[in-house]
Amino acid sequence: MSLSPNSTDRFLLPVEATSRHASFSAAAEELNVSESPISHAVTAAEAFLGVQLIDRMTRPISQTSEGKIYMATLSNCLNQLATEGGPLRRSKTRYALTISCNLANANYWLLPRLKLFHREYPKLQVHASGGRRASCRPITQRSLQRF
Structure with a gap:
């Protein structure tokens, strides 16, 4: 899938942080924004994907079964990007x-x-x-x- 300005590339970090913390407020604090943009980002990602990722009826919030599958892939991708980016950062001129x-x-x-x-x-x-x-x-x- 190609990423475009209307795709989930803008929503990846808010979705990941919300799922990891099981909290919109903790995700907002981590990303240094208010809860509203986090909630909107998760809702927009769900609309784009056509599935519900977060069950908002439980406290703390939890991932749906589709959300767990998506989060496993998303976490692996973000970890791989972090791993691959390490040598690039270290290769900068000292x-x-x-x-x-x-x-x-x-x-x-x-x-x-x-x-x-x-x-x-x-x-x-x-x-x-x-x-x-x-x-x-x-x-x-x-x-x-x-x-």
Whole structure:
């Protein structure tokens, strides 16, 4: 099934949190929203899927048999995404250089030198920030020796 703006991709986390906690209020607290959007998300997911996922008549709320099947798949998928995302996050560059300078210095001094700099230090991420009040100091070979 392809995910589109009208599909359940917007509802996955609210449904999962509500089912895991057996509570709209606990799910809302976890996702840092009020109970209303959680309830609406679960209702919208149920409408999209055409089945009731949550039995609202019991306290605490519980999963229907269809909800249990759907939650098992959803939990496995979210766990797999978390597992696969770990190495991607760890592969980020550990070293970063932040340069803050005014726009004129960024355009006329910094940008022409960044390509050569990146060739010399390919594992170093460079973050540039420009503004009216920022001043730019030239990067010297001495200041880069530790990289």
